[in-house]
Amino acid sequence: QQPVQSPQAVILREGEDAVINCSSSKALYSVHWYRQKHGEAPVFLMILLKGGEQKGHEKISASFNEKKQQSSLYLTASQLSYSGTYFCGTLPSGSARQLTFGSGTQLTVLP
């Protein structure tokens, strides 16, 4: 089942922070995050494997709450280059199912 992302869209000024959430109705084994710029292919950001795990990529970090079956992506001091659509992909626990992507969060950073 497709994970739910929120918000669907967010507009920021350069330097502001943003949080993107990804929730699943199923127990999760891992969460993947990707960013896609308009007209381009998605680019891998990070994978979170364990409950409560946090990872960072430049000023982009993420957390994974296994008990709540959700992950959050944190964008700190946004840069213009952060604009794009962010997708989470989830892998359920105890299943051979492949990655299922959410519908995406469109992030626009304005100067």
Added chain:
Amino acid sequence: SQTIHQWPATLVQPVGSPLSLECTVEGTSNPNLYWYRQAAGRGLQLLFYSVGIGQISSEVPQNLSASRPQDRQFILSSKKLLLSDSGFYLCAWSVRGRGRDQPQHFGDGTRLSIL
């Protein structure tokens, strides 16, 4: 380093015509390969994945098919295209043999328009 190539970049086809999209990966062996479709403004829908030559798993029943004739070649086909087949088709690969927790690396995609 590994690279993934998809072609063509754009394609305009009439309804009922056949389709063949090709994807090749370089710089790695025995990759997992994936075909996704992305409708305008929507998320990524997994169509097929393959863990080896001739091994294809279908995620969504439809008039599309996939084949993997060589280790690093993945082909998406259709005998008769429908209007609903329009979209952005993405091929991706990941390292095989280390479980499902490997990042997927996407090609530049094919933008398919059906008239």
